[in-house]
Amino acid sequence: MIEKIRKRDGRIIPFNKEKITRAIYLAACEAAKKEDKPADYNKAxxxxxxxVKFLNRSFAGQIPTVEDVQDSVVRTLIKTGHAKTSELYILYRGERNRIRDSKNRLMKDIHKITFLDSGDADIKRENANIDGNTPMGIMLQYGSTVSKEFCKKFVIKPEHAMAHERGDIHIHDMDFLNMGTTTCCQIDISKLFENGFSTGHGYxxxxxxxxxxxxxxxxxxxxNQNDQHGGQSIPKFDFDMAKGVIKxxxxxxxxxxxxxxxxxFDxxxxxxxxxxxxxxxSxxxxxxxxxxxxQKEGFISALKVxxxxxxxxxxxxxEKAAKAFEFACRRSTxxxxxxxxxxxEAFVHNLNTxxxxxxxxxxxxxxNFGTDMSPEGxxxxxxxxxxxxSGLGNGETPIFPILIFKVKDGIxxxxxxxxxxxxEIACRxxxxxxxxNFSFLxxxxxKQYYKEGDHNTEVTYMGCRTRVMGNIFGEEVATGRGNISFSSVNLPRLGIKHGIASGRTEPDMEGFYMELDEKxxxxxxxxxxxxxxxxxxxVKNFPFLMGQGAWIHSDELGPEDTIRDVIKHGSLTLGFIGLAETVKALTGExxxxxxxxxELGLKITRYMRKRMDEASKEHNLNFALIATPAxxxxxxxxxxxxxxxGEIEGVTDKEYYTNSFHIPVGYKLSAFDKIDKEAPYHEITNGGHISYIELDGDPSQNLEAFVSIxxxxxxxxxxxxxxxxxxxxxxxxxxxxxxxDICPACGVKDGSGEVYFERIRRITGYLVGTVDRFNNAKRAEVKDRVKHA
Known part of the structure; x- marks a missing residue:
């Protein structure tokens, strides 16, 4: 008789037939629902x-494992004519395994967060904007890690969780999914300031x-940062702040x-x-x-009177009135x-501290700024x-805010x-x-959205690269809108499976697009x-974003109103990374x-954009394609x-996939060639995009070249x-x-004593900082980058 069973962790515990009965009954209940009839516990x-009889025969004198028992249940269900119940039992078994694995993974991650230094654990460097060694940084990572597992187990559909777990897709910011936060918002500061606002503790x-x-x-x-999981942008900062200048x-x-x-006059x-x-x-x-x-004459005349x-x-x-004006104007200016x-200066310092x-x-x-031509702007x-x-207090390079200069011919x-x-100052x-950074109107x-004199129609970008402008609901403006959420597909995996990297002589493009459609x-x-x-x-769940009217039309809602009809003005985006590795896996180049x-890279990207345009029409939502900020x-x-x-040359032989549609960072070509090759992808990726050029040396010594780029x-x-x-x-x-290794100004050596040079690098639109805060993949990318002549 079977008296004991071996658990997956090696522990041996007493055998309990009731657990088998309950598992069979739960599967039978699911099968009965489909046939609209009750399940029978006695039959289970x-x-x-x-x-139990089968186990006694098969494992006489042995201690079966949990897997042995589960295999026996499936075999018995099929043998006794309960095939549908066996299928549902297998699903139940898989779900239990997933939950158990999730618990194990959660505990391992918590252990890393608790006991490892951020320099030794990628999990503590997933976001370079968080110091993973500080108490609040660790607490934020605890919350993030637990929330992700909760969402995978209890919030999102199992097929979506499974696709994420397998690495077919990546659900970004999953730790915020159950909270219902949106990603980002482009804030109309003028509207916010018009009547004042509250942050929750006073007006x-x-x-x-x-x-x-x-x-x-x-x-x-x-x-606003506390109501969203992404970034905050001000689309027309110069126009907004100009009002403060004139006041x-x-x-x-x-x-x-x-x-x-x-x-x-005493x-x-x-x-x-x-x-x-x-x-x-007067x-x-x-x-x-x-x-x-x-105006000068009018002011002097009024002053004289x-x-x-x-x-x-x-x-x-x-003469005295004229002198009074000149004195006041000179000093005031x-x-x-x-x-x-x-x-x-205070604004820059505040946002870095x-x-x-x-x-x-x-x-x-x-x-975003640069197009206000008024003296104040x-x-x-x-x-x-x-x-x-000028930099921060000790000359450090400010990381935030991300300044984006809007470039417009004629302005x-x-x-x-x-x-x-x-x-010219922006370039310097x-x-x-x-x-x-630079955006191009x-x-x-x-340009299709631009209306002269209407600054809300100037397309702006979030620092990360997100772009939200098109709107099937009519209001195609930058202010008050943002990305709602986005998820990315693993393009290189599809390229490997259907390309010559898997041993084919020719890529199976039909199979590639078929599976891409599934993802x-x-x-x-x-x-x-x-x-x-x-x-x-x-609305009350987002006291600033919605409660203070930062999001478009949210000021028309009450605290108890749901927000579906206003967030629909934002974008839902499909993202992708590793286009270079995808095409390489498919064709060898x-x-x-x-x-x-x-041509193939553009064709794949256009296909994804086409699917997003179709989804917008079908679901009446703003779907878009974004070049994922990975x-x-x-x-x-x-x-x-x-x-x-395994390791495939040019595909999986690095620690990272190439950012979105970019040319691989280690591939040598000129700055202009890189721009020309990546430019066509910007038009396709309507949800956001960015292109980088890598320069060697100090570009301040050759501003003419910088401007020309x-x-x-x-x-x-x-x-x-x-x-x-x-x-x-x-x-x-x-x-x-x-x-x-040695400072040219004071002669100190890097690493001598307590002196370590700060080495600031950019790896995504938002992510700029010292290299030690980057995860291993991004460190490897920075190391591999070649310069564009």
């Missing part, structure tokens, strides 16, 4: 008796000077006219206030920090320049970049354009600090499933090596595929691009530039 018990009134504008903009980004300038003019009157405060009040009643509000001749009324005589006031710089998400990370933030743009150029692209000087600062797929269908269904979870949440491979994913997919298929991006049809180069810093003396 009888079948369990047959299982902040409308700001009235540029320092308050910048402070509240940082607070808005921080508050401050008006105050300065009043103060400085008052100072002049006080000195020149007036008290009440008298100067009366004159200022009279001037502004003249109206100052509309610009630069006066036209007509007001002074004459106060002193009782107009004699000699022409100088002061507003200084104060705007201080505001932008203020924390969100339980204090574990600084907010993911992006700032230009002042904001210039000083924002100067603050970036800032070439000499003679009103903001060309700002474009980017050559030193990696940012700004004249790319055909961006895309899975992603579409999974995104819809997630969307319904998100849409069922209420990647798309940088031949025109034939390039951080941890690139290493995850390749590690799984290498274990399945950005201008070529504009000419080629790139939507969003950036230029990578080394940024090193010596903490001993603060020198920033390119440093080998």
């Amino acid at each position: 018990d009888i079948i369990a008796d047959e299982v 902040l009134r409308e700001p009235n000077d540029i320092l308050s504008y910048s402070a509240l903009a940082a607070i808005a980004i921080q508050a 401050t300038f008006r105050k300065k003019m009043k103060d400085n006219v008052s100072k002049y009157l006080e000195i020149e 007036m008290d405060d009440d008298s100067t206030r009366g004159i200022i009040s009279s001037v502004y009643e 003249y109206g509000d100052i509309e610009s920090i630069e006066f036209s001749d007509e 007001a002074i004459a009324q106060a002193v009782g005589s107009a004699e000699g006031l022409d 100088k002061e507003i320049e200084k104060q705007t710089y201080q505001a932008m 203020m924390h969100s998400r339980a204090g574990a990370q600084v907010p993911f933030s992006s700032i 230009r002042l904001v743009s210039k000083n924002l970049m100067l603050a970036q150029e 800032n692209l070439k000499k003679g354009d009103p903001n060309f000087d700002l474009f 600062v980017s050559a030193k600090r990696l940012f700004p 004249d790319a055909p797929f961006n 895309i269908d899975t992603v579409i269904n999974q995104l819809i499933e997630r969307f319904e979870i998100q849409g069922s949440k209420k 990647h798309h940088g090596e031949s025109e034939k491979a390039q 951080e941890g994913l690139s290493g995850r997919f390749v590690n799984m595929d290498r274990s399945m298929f 950005v201008q070529h991006m504009a000419k080629s049809g790139i939507g969003y691009g950036s230029i990578n180069h080394p940024v090193d810093r010596c903490p001993s003396c603060g020198y920033t530039g390119i440093i080998g």
Whole structure:
């Protein structure tokens, strides 16, 4: 008689027939549901008796394992004519195995998070914006790890969880799935500031000077970060902040006219206030920090009349009123320049130091600017970049916000354009600090939305590369919208299975597209499933994003209203990585090596875009295709595929898959050639894209070349691009530039004593930082990168 059983962990426990009966009964219940009849517990018990008899015969004198018992149950069910029940029992068995494996994996991950240093554990470096060694960083990772397992077991459909577990797809930000958060939002700061806003602990009134504008903009980004799992962007920062500049300038003019009157006429405060009040009643509000001749004359005339009324005589006031204006204008211009710089400096410093998400990370933030041609907007743009150029307190390169300079012919692209000087500053600062990145409004797929004078129609990007503009619901604007969620397919795996990498003489493209369709269908269904979870949440669940009206039309809802009808204005996106490895596995060449491979790469990408366009029509939602910003994913997919298929040259022989549609980082070609080869993919990937160029040396020493690369991006049809180069810093003396083993400024050696040089690198649109914070896959990628001449 069987008396004991061996568990999977090796423990031996007493044999219990009741567990077999219950498992058979549960499977029978599922089978009975399909036939609309009740299950019979007694029949399950009888079948369990047959299982025990078989075990006694087959394992006499032995201790069977759990797997032995389960195999015996399946055999007995089939033999006794319960094939349907056996199928459902197998599914039940698989689900139990999945849950058990999940528990084991969870405990292993918790152990790594708890006891390993972040330098020794990739799991603690999945997000380079989180310090995995700090208490709050560890707590955030605990929550993330547990939430992922909970979602896989209890929230999402088993087939979606299985596809993710197998590495066929990757569900991004799964740890936030059950919470219903959206990914990102492009915030209309002007709308938010118009009547003030609340962060949950008090109401902040409308700001009235540029320092308050910048402070509240940082607070808005921080508050919104806690309602989303992605980033926050301000699409028209220069236009928004310009309002704070003019408000401050008006105050300065009043103060400085008052100072002049006080000195020149020995007036008290009440008298100067009366004159200022009279001037502004007559003249109206100052509309610009630069006066036209007509405006200057009008202000002086109003000032002369007001002074004459106060002193009782107009004699000699022409010259004095003019001097008062010149004095006030000169001082106010100088002061507003200084104060705007201080505001932008504070903004940059705040976003690199203020924390969100339980204090574990600084907010993911992006700032789009560069097209406001007003003196106030230009002042904001210039000083924002100067603050970036100056760096943080000890000269460190700011990581946030991601500055994105919007390039537009006729505004800032070439000499003679009103903001060309700002474009030159942008190139100079980017050559030193990696940012700004550059977006291109004249790319055909961006220009189609552009309406002159309507700044909301200027296509903007999140720092990561996300782009949200098209909208089947009509309102094709940047502000108030963002990505809802996205998932990626493992393209290289399909390339390996259907390409010459698997031993074929010719790729099986029919089989490739057939299986790609299956994966895309899975992603579409999974995104819809997630969307319904998100849409069922209420305004009160997102007190800032929805409660303060940051998301489009959310200000029309009440706290108890669900948000489905407003988040539908965002995008649901299919992502992909490793196009280069996919084409290589299919044909033996990647798309940088031949025109034939390039044609295939474009064909595959267009096919995925076509499927997304079809899904938009079928499901009445904004589906889009994104060139996935792969951080941890690139290493995850390749590690799984290498274990399945072995090491394949040019495909699985690295620690990472190539980012989205990019030419492999180790392939040598010129900067212009790389731009030209990647540019066509930008138009196809309407959910987001970016192209990088790698430069060697210090690009600050050759700004002409830097400018020419950005201008070529504009000419080629790139939507969003950036230029990578080394940024090193010596903490001993603060020198920033390119440093080998020895600092050229102070002579200290890297690693000597407590001095370790900071080596800042970019690996995705958002992910910029010291190399030691990157995971192993991204470290390997940085090491492999060649420079583009």
